[in-house]
Amino acid sequence: MNSGPGDVLQLIRRGEATTRRELQDLTGLSRMTVAQRVDALLEAGFIREAGDAHATGGRRPHRLEFNVESSVLVVATVDTTHSRTALTRLDGTILADERVDVAVLDGPKVLLTSLAESFVRLFDEAGVAHDSLAGIGVSIPGPVDPHTGRPSQPPIMPGWDAYPISEHLQESFDVPVFVENDADAMALGEQSRNYPDSNSLCLVKVSTGIGTGMVINGSVYHGIDGGAGDIGHIRLAGETAQCQCGSFGCLAAVASGRAVAHALGVASGSDVKRMLAEGNVDALRLTHEAGGRLGEVMATVVSMVNPGVLVVGGDLASSALIGGIRESLYPRSLARATRNLDVRLSTLGADAGLIGLARIAVDQLFSAAAVNSAVSASAVPAPSGVVVGGRNAG
Structure with a gap:
C-alpha cells in the first residue's frame, strides 16, 4: 500500500489501526516513519490522541482517532x-438545522440563495466560526452527473438541468461543494451509521417521487452518468396514469407519495405521512397497495444487485408500505436472491441524507491524495483553516 500521511489517515478513519504499533503492523513502515506520519497528521489537526488503548506490554499506547x-x-x-x-x-x-420552505419549482437561483442564507443563520445559531467551514454538501431529488456534479435531466425539477449548483454556492462560500442525488445520499447515511459492515445496501426513497440509492463496497454506485437507481420512471404494463416526467404508466405515477396524495385528495406526501401516523384507514390501504407495486420493481433490483440490506425511507416509509413491498417482492424473486436479505424501515429518517452528505464531503476532502498533497505542501496551518483538495476552506 502507499504510505503517505493521507494513507495512514484512512486506516485511522476506518478504525483499522488506532495506535502507532497497529499502523506499523499494517503498513510495514518503520517505527520512525510511522511517528513522522502521525506527527504530521497531529500537527495538521487531522487526528488527535484520545485516552489510552489496550496495553500490549510495557508502556500503554495512545489511541489515535480522526479529529x-x-x-x-x-x-x-x-x-x-x-x-x-x-x-x-x-x-x-x-x-444546528432548520427547514427552508422554498420549492424546486421556484427555480435554482431562488432556492440556492435561500440555502446560502440559511447556512449563515446556522453558524450564528450554533456560535461556530465561519472560517471553520471545510465544505458543503447538497442533495437533490433527481439524477446528478458524477462527472460534472450538475443535475442531469431531473424529471421533477424543471429548469434545473445542468445548473451549476456548486458554482452558485461558491459565490458565497469559498469551499468545495459536493452535489448528490437524494436517495444516494440517504443510502450512504444509512450504511455509514447503521450498516458499516454491509458491502451491498439498497435504499428506496418513496416521497413525491421514487428513487433508489445503492452503496456497494462502501461507495455509491452512480452508473455511467448518474442514472443508476432511478426506478420511479420505469413504466409498468397496464398503467396509464401520467407522470410528472410527461410519460405514462411510470412507477412514480401510481406508487409515489404524490400519487397516493392525489388518490386521497390531499396536497403532498407529507400529508399522507401525517394521515398514516393518525391511522387513517384509506391512507393505510393505498400505501399498502403502493408498496405492492413498488415491490414488483424492487424484485428486479434485488435480483440484479443481490443486496444484504434493503432500507425503505421517505414520507411513505411505514409498516403499510413495507408490508406491501414484502408481499410482492419475495414471490417475484428467486429464493437465493432474498435468503440473506434484510428488509427494514429507515431508522435515521430525515437525518439519513444529512449524514450521508457529510460522509460524501469528508471522503473527498480528507482522501489520501488530498491529505498527502496538503501535508507535503505544508498547507495546513490549523484545524480552523483546513486546506484540502487545493482550496482553502476559510
Missing part, C-alpha cells in the same frame, strides 16, 4: 416543496 471537530460542514437535502439544512461535525453529528 471530527477540526472543522465543520454545512449540508442541505432539497425536496420538491422544501429543504432541510444543517451544520455538522465531520462525522455527521448535527449541531
